[in-house]
Amino acid sequence: MPLNIRTYHDLTEPDRSGLAGQIGAQRRRVAERLATVARVGAVMSGKGGVGKSFVTAHLARALARAGRAVGVLDADLNGPTAPQLLRLPVAGCTSHDGAIEPAVSPEGVRCFSMALLLEDGRPLAFRGPEAESFVWRGTLEAAALREFLADVAWGRLDLLLVDLPPGMQRFAELAELLPEPPPVIAVTIPTQQSEDAVRRALHAARDRGAPCLGVIENMAGGPFAGDAADALAGEFGIPVLARVPFHPTDDVWDALVPKVESSL
Amino acid sequence: MKFLCVECDRQMAFEERQLPGDGTLAAAFRCPQCGRVVALLTNPMETQLVASLGVKIGGATLPPQPLEMVRGMVTTGREDVFADDAKGEGGTGKGPHPIWSLAAEERLARVPGFVRGMVKRIYADYAKDRGIAEITPTVMDTARNELGLEGM
DSSP states (O other): OOOOOOOGGGOOSOOSSOHHHHHHHHHHHHHHHGGGBSOEEEEEOSSTTSOHHHHHHHHHHHHHHTTOOEEEEEOOSSSOOHHHHTTOOOOOOOEETTEEOOEEOTTOOEEEOGGGTBOTTOOOOBSSOSTTHHHHHHHHHHHHHHHHHHSBOOOSBSEEEEEOOSSSHHHHHHHHHSSSOOOEEEEEOSSHHHHHHHHHHHHHHHHTTOOEEEEEEEEETSSOOOOHHHHHHHHHTOOEEEEEESSOOHHHHHHHHHHHHHHO | OOOEETTTTEEOEEEEEEOOSSSOEEEEEEOTTTOOEEEEEEOHHHHHHHHHTTOOTTOOOSOOOTTHHHHHHBSSBOTTTTHHHHTOOSOSOSSSOOEEOHHHHHHHHTSOHHHHHHHHHHHHHHHHHTTOSEEOHHHHHHHHHHHTOTTO
């Protein structure tokens, strides 16, 4: 005779652990922190080495030059480069009113990155059992992203750019943490291989309900053959926001600002 | 995660949490009807998985600390990055500032600098809120269990 056991959802008595409530509180903390941020935008590719961080940093600097309040959240936890690209001063972190102050670039871009926290040259490593670390490492990285959103004093921003690492996992985590999936800017280089990877990423973003603002072709006019940006733009019905040459001047980035702003 | 006393058909209530310090966790649950107690024992990987969600079995007992999970779990952080935080001596809790026994200070000194300031403030707040005048290793052990401060 099987035991008559009620299901999880049948049990409705008060639960002191309240794990679901704790998760809900985390989400509210993110929403409250970002209440002063007008827009969040994700810069993604799906392909490594195409210059997402380079594009993010220069776009942020151009936005700041145009008088916008802009932030960069470096979501590439294992290969963070935003502080260098934004020329952030090396300094300790200070907290105020329960939040960590972001670093600020000479142009006024507010930024937070794992690179600000890690010892020089050391990888991101977590305390915990090494065996089966694949089970919990991804969850820890998602929690780090959550804390970067919720615990950094971003203040009033016109735009918070999130620089995503290659692949789509971090985008899925970001979309889960925000009240709604963020609009994405895709970065590609001209090659067919990059086009294939970015196509997958754009489909993944669209499947999550994220608006795709456009595609930026980086390293254009150089040794890489192909028409990835045009092909992706045509396929997804999105504009080519910029073709960035190998050695772009500020003009290239400044011209990108109104295009990004009008697409948001 | 919930526990059901099948015999009484009652949801069991969280009773107590213990962190022996070896990465494992014990959480006891009691049936409100018959009083039977069962213990949930997690291995280090399971403990880590729960911790990585930023939740605590038995409920959160502390207000959220900024970058709490990152500071508590990252082992390759710069020692001096939160140096200013370490200057926050007595915490923000109510009551007079507690003093630290020599043994407690020695134990605190073994906590990585990356997280030391936050840990110090948590223990100081714990002591102030309970009117504890001196923080000793015993107080730290009790606080660690009560607050669920695995690895701190």
